[in-house]
Amino acid sequence: MPKTPEDIIRDEIRALTAYHVPEAAGMVKLDAMENPYRLPADVQVEIARLVESAALNRYPDPGAARLKACLRVAMGIPPGMDVLLGNGSDELIQMLIMAAARPGAAVLGFEPSFVMFRMIATFCGVRYVGVPLTPEFALDADRVVAAIAEHQPALVFIAYPNNPTGNLFDATAVARVIDAAPGPVVVDEAYHAFAGRTFMPRLTDYPNLLVMRTLSKSGLAGLRLGLLAGGNAWLAHVDKVRLPYNVNVLTQLVAEKVLRHQDLLAQQAAAITAERTRLFDELKRLPGVRPFPSDANFILFRTGMADGVFNGLKQRGVLIKNLNGSHPSLVDCLRVTVGTPEENGRFLESLRATLSNL
Ligand SMILES: *Cc1c(COP(=O)(O)O)cnc(C)c1O
Numbered sequence: 001m002p003k004t005p006e007d008i009i010r011d012e013i014r015a016l017t018a019y020h021v022p023e024a025a026g027m028v029k030l031d032a033m034e035n036p037y038r039l040p041a042d043v044q045v046e047i048a049r050l051v052e053s054a055a056l057n058r059y060p061d062p063g064a065a066r067l068k069a070c071l072r073v074a075m076g077i078p079p080g081m082d083v084l085l086g087n088g089s090d091e092l093i094q095m096l097i098m099a100a101a102r103p104g105a106a107v108l109g110f111e112p113s114f115v116m117f118r119m120i121a122t123f124c125g126v127r128y129v130g131v132p133l134t135p136e137f138a139l140d141a142d143r144v145v146a147a148i149a150e151h152q153p154a155l156v157f158i159a160y161p162n163n164p165t166g167n168l169f170d171a172t173a174v175a176r177v178i179d180a181a182p183g184p185v186v187v188d189e190a191y192h193a194f195a196g197r198t199f200m201p202r203l204t205d206y207p208n209l210l211v212m213r214t215l216s217k218s219g220l221a222g223l224r225l226g227l228l229a230g231g232n233a234w235l236a237h238v239d240k241v242r243l244p245y246n247v248n249v250l251t252q253l254v255a256e257k258v259l260r261h262q263d264l265l266a267q268q269a270a271a272i273t274a275e276r277t278r279l280f281d282e283l284k285r286l287p288g289v290r291p292f293p294s295d296a297n298f299i300l301f302r303t304g305m306a307d308g309v310f311n312g313l314k315q316r317g318v319l320i321k322n323l324n325g326s327h328p329s330l331v332d333c334l335r336v337t338v339g340t341p342e343e344n345g346r347f348l349e350s351l352r353a354t355l356s357n358l
Pocket of ligand 1: 033087088089090091114159162163188190213214215216221224225226
């Protein structure tokens, strides 16, 4: 008898719903934390030249030595620490969990937080422990320390700032988690460009700390490049589950080039941060709308009838993220990425029109 998917595919995979990316053609796209700005024309020309001369017939440099050297400087990675690159930081999360997926192992994260921690744990057949944040989305250090004692997680993931809530956890609480964890604690700094706080220099204080970054939220989402920094004792093993050539030739060349223009990315991040303040103030002024403070390039806000507001915005050509129903503490919550001043204007205008029509 030929086998059916029910016989072959693991139960927990059949139970998943595929990660849904909505169609966004022609919309004001404020749903995915992308940087709205392109690179200046002269840098685009430099990139075009690089692509023209790239040896696409060859495999990429498997160790990406030149790119790593650039990243060490750009990201302030302390001397003596190792760097591992991923096809986006999602791939690094996958490598970490895959390497630690012993029978019975658990991965610990927070609720609500970045959904890929839980999803990738499921892909790897690893139990996921989601410790609730407080209703104001703070890290409850006592509760986390108790959960760590109970579950002895192989890995702990902390998004800093957190997605989808946007806040930075208290650094002392994060330090308590690092002290309490039996294994590596991965501080995921995907939004570092907009936060100004980091655990990167603390790598030398904590042998079980790993810091993850990505270029996705600072302007290079299309390139797919993430990095993990930390001690060789951990990274040497994680590196063994990395597929060879996971960072392609074009990503290596272009990322290196753009990192030489880091001032441009910093200017764009500063423009986004300034717009975040304006957007927050405007949202606060709208009746029935409560924005949560953000250290990232997006703002979480609560509003009555969130589904209706989301659909009203969509009908007006503005795509944001509906989080209502994704977690009990995100009831009536929507998340908007900070765009250009024009895009944010379109969003606010559409939001006002939607709210007055509900
Ligand atoms: C967006 C995001 C990532 C994934 O980034 P990629 O490098 O694009 O894979 C990782 N962590 C958090 C918290 C994110 O929000």
